Amino acid sequence: MSSTDTIEQPAESHAFQAEVARLLHLMVHSVYSNRDIFLRELISNAADACEKLRWLAVSDPALNADGAPLEIVIEADPAGRRLTVSDNGVGMTRQELVDNLGTIARSGTRAFLEQANAAKDAAAGQDGGAKDGSRLIGQFGVGFYSAFMVAARVVVTSRRAGSNEAWRWISDGQGTFEVAPADLADAPARGTRIVLELTEDAKDYAEETTVERVVKTYSAHVPVPIRFAKAGEAASRELTDGSALWAKAKSEVTKEEYAEFYGNVSGQWDEPALTIHYRAEGRTEYSVLLFVPSMKPFDLFDPARKGRVKLYVRRIFISDEVEILPAWARFVRGVIDSEDLPLNLSRELLQSNPLLETIRKGVTGRILTELGKLATSDAEAYLRIWEAFGPVIKEGLYEDPDRRDDLFKIIRFKSTKSGDGWRSLADYVADLKENQTRIHYVLADSPERAAASPHLEGFRARDVEVLLLTDPVDAFWVRTALGYDGKPFQSVTQGAADLDAIPLAEGAPKPDAAAAGAAEVAAVVAFVKETLGDRVADVRSSTRLAESPACLVAPDFGPDKEFEKLMSRSQGRSDFTKPILELNPQHPLVAAMARHLADTDRTLVEDAGFLLFGQARILDGEAPDDPADFGRRLVHVMQKLMV
Structure with missing residues (x-):
């Protein structure tokens, strides 16, 4: 690569917009603790440039006349403490360099700076503040400036597709930047090259292992292949192939591919018991690839355990800490990729974003639907899921009352009639006895103690089924559930039994004539x-x-x-x-x-x-x-x- 340290032609010097200068000051002074974000942002910008060229070339094929495959190349130079991110996308003109890299759109600038300062204040008071602040980058189109978290100087060389001119943008982030013509021999044939001259404390980002880790974490599924090269070496190797399994049609994915992806995304070695793969289209578009494990993780009931669903926005990894699914579905693993969510909202803002709420409702409903289908089509397979995660699913009866009716359809119970199997509420209601108007249950800390309760004797004598509820959450949801199919729940240890109206079963002991009057x-x-x-x-x-x-x-x-x-x-x-x-x-x-x-x-x-x-x-x-x-x-x- 030719040196970019000297500019042979006259350069124009510009002052950053005031808000940009303040923003760069925040970046340089490390408001954000997670510096990995800068590479995610540069890759995201490069992928957008490639996608834009792909779209423009449909109407103007000359823009991609060479037919070269679109790609992103990351070149590391540990000795020179440089990191280069290049793409052969649409590129930028001189004016676009000035507009895109010298100013921030007025709308949102003040809001960004206010939130950035709030994140800085939070970081001073507690460790979590800086972590949350890192998610502000890019929220208002300022992702490029995150490069100054790790770079003392940034050199951008760009050539617009179809243009005979190339331009270079240079800044040390201290308040000004220069724009000058670039020699075509020293510029990309098309696209943009960004060279970061790394600071001493950021030199690890010129190491191959660090680059690969960040790319695999955040950008493994961007729609453009990413290659890695070492400075001075002609050969490069592929880091990602530009594909995302969830973006493929379900019919194009093999069982083996699903199993491999499940292992990668979940970190487990079992086979998925259920795979849910679909794309939602309409006012809100998103892709979903979720798995229900067949084995219960050891920390399933850890109060601090978070969900394991990864949120992507246009194939860029955003977070696995956003509560996309309700707590009762925390055993579900996989990814959700939104086309519409803004990149890098803070976790708090993202959590309350109405688009995320729409996704949450849609995905939760689909999980319930798919579990219901499995329970009907393959009861044995569904019961394996229930035996692993039933107590967690029942938490939804208490915590998610709006979903209670749907949950009742997939919940299974042990009862005085279930034997070694399980019973649904539909099974229970279908077997109601003459004059029986309630669904009876007994609470206990074990199935054995529940079945041995003397409170069941009168119900057994009348062949009335009693649900045996032995999970701690059972004591809570039955107090709030109004009933099922118009039948209220009634504890056999609470209130009058009201069994007189239900006839004794055939063979039940008759009243003792010697009994007291x-x-x-x-x-x-x-x-x-x-x-x-x-x-x-x-x-x-x-x-x-x-x-x-x-x-x-x-x-x-x-x-x-x-x-x-x-x-x-x-x-x-x-x-x-x-x-x-x-x-x-x-x-x-x-x-x-x-x-x-x-x-x-x-x-x-x-x-x-x-x-x-x-x-x-x-x-x-x-x-x-x-x-x-x-x-x-x-x-x-x-x-x-x-x-």
Whole structure:
């Protein structure tokens, strides 16, 4: 490469627009911590120049008469501390060099500088400020100036397609720039060459490994091939081929290509369980290539874990920290490439951008649609996804109420009828029993404990299905969900069971003729209620039980008992709602209590009442409220029976 240090023809000296001078001052004084951005911006500009030539050559083929393939070449010179970015795109005239590199469009200039200063202030106060500030570059068309973060001097040589003139632009970023004619022998045949004379602390950017890292991170999929060359060597090698898998038609991509891309974008070794590839067209255009993994990542439930979807704008990588998908879809990996989003908005501005919100809604809806299709067409494949990510998807029932109806279609449950399989809410509603008006569920910390709950006995006797909810999020969404298909959700441990209207299943035990009568049961209930006092909110008989003598339930409008326990563990609360003790009027023990009460043997009945209360607490996973008293009464009853 010929030297650009001296200009043989007269040069015009220009002062930067005032706002540009201030901007360059900010750049030089390192407001932005992520200096990699400069190369992304120069590559983006070069790709735009190539795309512009491609478009202009359609109507004027002479502009690309040589037919040379469009490309970007990055040349590194570690010894000379130089980095050169060249393209054979449309190039610039003298006036375009002055206009494009000497001024910023008035609209947005002040806003950029205000945000840049705000980023600088934030950087002074906390580490994250500078990082966010780096995303401001390019927001208002100032990406080129990021070169001065790493360069003491920038030399731009450009020749407009179809022109016999070439021009050179030179600046050290100190307030002025020069423009002069360039020797055609020392200029590109067409396009632009930018030479950065790197500062001492930026010399690593002239190293091959650094260049390749930055290109692979930010510009691996720009629509123009990128080649790398070392200064003084004729040979060059390809860094990127100008392709993006998501830009291809789905029919043109093989399963192997999808698998390879999934491994690159996700960093995982498993095969994707579901691939979602499409292009949205209309008022907002974007391409989507997403994958649902088949294996659960180790940090899936880490509160600090962020989504793993990469956001691109016109094939330029922008960020993988933007919340494109809702939290319940954080297991999804892949890329979304927008045609319309502005480059380099700050993360906060990008997050609230209405175009991003449109993309978010569209992509989220498509994920739900594709999961629903898979659940219908290949239930076995879908259940593998559900078993890996079901608890996360259910978070959407609580956090994303607008999507609740769609989520209900793909959510699966264990139940008293599911066995080793899973049930959908549609399956549940299809099997409703005569006079059943609610969807019943039980909360527990494990499927085994849920299935062993005495609260299920009356439902089993009537063959009424009960959902077994054992994930922590279940306790939250059932409190806010209004129901499904017009059927409200009802905990089996909350309020009255209202099972009298549902007939007993064939083969279920019939009422015991030796059971206590209604008046006797009422007497036992009243006595136990008086005995327990303010330990309980109420004592009542119930059809909820079939085999056990007693159980505890929450009041009709109180919180579910399992939810209360969950809150107590997370918040250290101890102010539980007083439970209701329900007695099984068909149980022999209740009949025996009625007989002893009639015989005025109230001491034994009192002990039995306290023991039933303690036993019910144990079955609920709690200790008796007074373990010493519980043990004393148990010994007393055993002595009475054994002596």
